[in-house]
Amino acid sequence: MRRGVHGAVVLLLGAMMATLWVALGPGTPARAQTDQPVFTRYDETLSLDAQGVATVVIDATFDTGNGSSAGPALSFPRRVEVPPAQGRPRFRQLTNTITDVTSPSGAPTGVRHTSTVDTDLFRIGDQTNQIRGVQHYRVSLQIDGLVTPTDSGDELAWEAVDAVDTLARNEASFTIEAPGAATSSRCATDLQPAGSCPITSNDSGVSASVRDLAAADAVRINVTYPSGTFTDVSEDYTVHRTLADRFPLTAVDIIGGLAFGLIGLIGSVGYALTQGRDRRWDSSHAGDRKPPPDTRVVTGRRRRVPLRTEPPEQTLPGEVGFLLETHTETDQITATLIDLAVRGFLTVRREDDSSWTFRRTPTDASTLATYERTVLKRLFPKVKGRIRVTSSTGEASRAKGSFTTTREAIARRVGALGWFRVPPDKARFRSHRFGVVICMFGLLTLIPFVGFMGLGLWSAGIILAGICVLAIMPFTPSRTPQGSAVLEQAEGFRQFLSDPDPELIDWKHSGDVFSRCLPWAVVFGVDAQWTALFQKLTDEGRYRPQLAWYESLHGSVWATQGHIEALSSLTSSFNHAVAAADRHAAAVSGLDDSE
Structure with missing residues (x-):
């Protein structure tokens, strides 16, 4: 019995060893x-x-x-x-x-x-x-x-x-x-x-x-x-090569970098001080648009101009607004809208919900400037072959397209008037293109200067020169003597509208001075002061408005106090409508491009 048990144990151990050999042996x-x-x-x-x-x-x-x-x-x-x-x-x-x-x-x-x-x-x-x-x-x-x-x-x-x-x-x-x-x-x-x-x-x-x-x-x-x-x-x-190796700050590296940077800085400032400055006639009368033939043209700072109670002769608010800013702004379009209303091409009505409604009048618009006609076309578009006669600020904000054509037409109109030596958009484009070319050249020089020659400051100086050229972009448009004369007249008139004094107004010969000057107040950004003055005069009974273009809540401007002052909200409302139309047009254009 004991020998049988011993034999079984030996067999079991042998089987286990065989299994381990198969599992762990060198063959597997x-x-x-x-x-x-x-x-x-x-x-x-x-x-x-x-x-x-x-x-x-x-x-x-x-x-x-x-x-x-x-x-x-x-x-x-x-x-x-x-x-x-x-x-x-x-x-x-x-x-x-x-x-x-x-x-x-x-x-x-x-x-x-x-x-x-x-x-x-x-x-x-x-x-x-x-x-x-x-x-x-x-x-x-x-x-x-x-x-x-x-x-x-x-x-x-x-x-x-x-x-x-x-x-x-x-x-x-x-x-x-x-x-x-x-x-x-x-x-x-x-x-x-x-x-x-x-x-x-x-x-x-x-x-x-x-x-x-x-x-x-x-x-x-x-x-x-x-x-x-x-x-x-x-x-x-x-x-x-570390970053310090690329910019070793040696004498050659420093001198070259400073030279390129100074050339760009001096050249840009020099251009701005010479070519970028306004020309004007060397006349003793500021705003004189018809000086003697032998009057010489000079450059320099603007002169101090006297106060004027009348706008510049033979000009329109939108055009003068561009002359002031050297680019189009939304308030120039709003000023044009109100000017067209004052001149009888549409009427304006304030609704119960404080929104604004516009109604087109039969007045012929064929003699208007191009940018004025685009404002009317945007407000009163053709629908199924017929021109709409009513519109609102809400509809203007949702109108198909934008007021880009109006902005471009204002710029072309001012360019045709000869108020700038070079059209502002063209002058800025030249400066921008030149500055970008210099910056790109500076970036291209990074390969030889930084990669092989260890003259990183040279590339930095060239890029800095390009940045200097880009920095003078806002100063590149320069006005002609005629443009400077109109500008001086406009600045004198802005002084009057900014702090209006009723005693300076010739009430007998000025006609509806409020309506006539309101578009100018909008373009100068002082419409709140102008409407507040005439609201006060109206409330005191010193001024009786005759606004054929402005319909009140109930057909009479005397129905509710504060009605004239409310016109200042027309400016902001229409500005917002123009901005919304531009955003909507840009969004639609982006969707079309993606498709």
Whole structure:
């Protein structure tokens, strides 16, 4: 009985040993415990010859996990950092060449090579022939440039596993063989704690090992050998150029940068002070639009102009508004609308909800300026072949299109009047184009000046010159003597409207002075002061308004107090309507472009 039990135990132990031999024996390596491909074993041997050229042999076991793979990928750095020279970081250029790839397990051994500035990537296998399970590879390559002779000895800087490598390694060992014994050695990884890569050194070489090396975790081995261990080492270095290297602040760099910047600054300011200044007649009377024929033209600051109670002769508010601003503004369109109403081309009505309604009158508009006709067309468009006769601020804000044509027509009208030496939009475009060209040229010089010559301030100076040209854009439009005379008259009239004095108004000969001057007050931005004055005069009974173009809440301007002052809200309401129409047109244009 006892002998039977003993026999059963022996048989059981034998079966267990057989199972372990099948599972762990050399013929069947252990499978990876992950779904991702992994190196279960990775042994790398580096042999250095007398010239420092390394022959590397990699013996590895690759497991595809539960999936398939085209094969492993191995990455090697193309440069490694070495001791600095003259305080600047240096890099040794490496040459990586695969000489042979074999697979004892029969896996495909084709090699596809790609490279970047810093890395050589070798993909082993065949994309059209996927592999599964465990495969064995033996890779041989040659690396030139790992050894750097220094004053303290011959330095070997070896990135045994590159930081961009995407494969984990369960077990990895590294061996370095050289013509002489090492004096010091060190092994470190990027992600694992210190001491996780033990390294030993003896007369036969240097050995290091690491376990559970994650993907993208580099292994760096540094070994020092006695000076002279390696002879005739081929050295190819690159110096890491920092931002300070690009801008060395040498005398040549500083002088050149300042010269370019000063040329741009002086040229821009000089242009603004000469070509960008208004011309005017050297007349003793400010605003004189018909001086004697022999009156000379001068440049300089605007003169102090006397107060005027009348607008500039033979001008319209929208045109003078452009003359003041040198570009179109919404209040110029609003002033034109009110001026057209005052002149009998439409009427204005304030509704119970404080909105505004416009009604077109039969007055013929054929004699109007182009920009005035565009205002009427925008407010009263054709619908099914018939012109609408009523509109409102709400409908104007939702109108198809925008008031862009009105803005462009105002600019063309002022250009035709000869009030500017060069049309403002054209003058600004010239300045903008010239400034952009200079800036682009400065950016293009970054390649030779910064990249190769270390003269970064030269490029900065050129770009600064372009910025100076762009900065003078608002000052490039300059007025002619005729334009300056109109401007002086307009400024004198603005003084009167800004602080109106009823005692200065010639009530007998001024007609409906309130209506006639209201568009000008709008374009000068003082309509609130002007309407407030006449509301006060109306409430006091000193002024009886006769506004054929302005209908009150109940048909009489006397029905409700504050009715004249309410006209100031017409300005803001119509300004908002014009802005909303422009935004709507821009949004529709953007949708059309995207389609």
